[in-house]
Amino acid sequence: MTTYPLYQNPNTSPIDGKLTVSSLLHPPKYKYHEDVILKQLSDYLAKTYSGHYVGEDNIQTFDVWKALGNCKSTARDTGLKYLMRFGKKNGENPDDILKTIHYCFILLHLLKTENKF
Secondary structure, X not given: OOOOOHHHOOOEOOOOOOEOHXXXXXXXXXXXXHXXXXXXXXXXXXXXXXXXXXXXXXXXXXXXXXXXXXXXHHHHHHHHHHHHHOOOOOOOOHHHHHHHHHHHHHHHHHHHHOOOO
């Protein structure tokens, strides 16, 4: 079974990555449960917009880092913290990996806003 990273899905246009009719009729068959993991990641990210992760007026810690001008370094360092914590606090806790990925998403977002991604 052939697997493809999302950016190399043969069912999307190689130019713009947009979905094609073929991709809708024949979604990729992931070998490593990427589709399930992406769903879990999506659910985790949705939770960060409620509860104790968000302050008044929907302000997140990220917004404070942005105002201070240190988003990239703080997101990178925090992601590393969670990755290094994996296996040490609460065992091999998948939440540490989800948190790491979230901070990677933040870094990609920052690159996107600078037209570098």
